[in-house]
Amino acid sequence: MKTLISILFLQICIEGYSQCDIKTNHIPDGVTMKYFTPKPVAKTKNHEAGLSLYYNVNTNQYTLSIFVLLKNTIKSELSGNLIIQTTNHAGISLTPHIHKMVKMNGNDVATSVYYLSDRDIIELKTYTLKTLAFDMNGEIIGLTTTENKNLLINEFKCLNN
Numbered sequence: 550m551k552t553l554i555s556i557l558f559l560q561i562c563i564e565g566y567s568q569c570d571i572k573t574n575h576i577p578d579g580v581t582m583k584y585f586t587p588k589p590v591a592k593t594k595n596h597e598a599g600l601s602l603y604y605n606v607n608t609n610q611y612t613l614s615i616f617v618l619l620k621n622t623i624k625s626e627l628s629g630n631l632i633i634q635t636t637n638h639a640g641i642s643l644t645p646h647i648h649k650m651v652k653m654n655g656n657d658v659a660t661s662v663y664y665l666s667d668r669d670i671i672e673l674k675t676y677t678l679k680t681l682a683f684d685m686n687g688e689i690i691g692l693t694t695t696e697n698k699n700l701l702i703n704e705f706k707c708l709n710n
Contacts, residue, residue, distance in 0.1 A: 584603040590698070596619065597620065601616070612663060615627070618658050619657050633672075635679055641668070641669050680693050
């Protein structure tokens with residue numbers, strides 16, 4: 550019985566640690582960034598959205614990146630703020646730092662980077678994701694999260710360990 554409990558405990562620890570797949574990039578200008586590979590949070594027939602948390606070790610600044618795979622839709626950059634509704638009653642509106650179109654695995658992907666304030670960090674560390682909304686091609690796109698709703702909570706935990 551003790552062996553079974555030990556094996557289960559070890560398995561839980563390994564699975565918990567494996568979720569913390571933090572990547573580190575040492576940029577030539579001396580900046581060190583810690584980040585995660587984007588993971589999908591919302592899927593529809595026209596869009597697939599993923600999020601990734603970045604942390605600048607030198608400035609202690611967090612940024613959030615959204616990656617929107619364009620399926621069956623016109624290639625277009627994101628514009629404007631990213632609105633995130635969590636399970637808390639108050640959502641957040643993130644002001645963009647940069648918007649850009651990139652090719653990922655041969656697909657057109659609209660991406661944006663947003664700086665996080667202390668209030669944003671508390672909200673995203675504490676509450677799971679419900680919806681995302683952004684402007685694309687003059688149209689507001691709203692997506693309900695379909696998976697990885699606690700993604701940012703987990704990524705903040707990994708960075709703070």
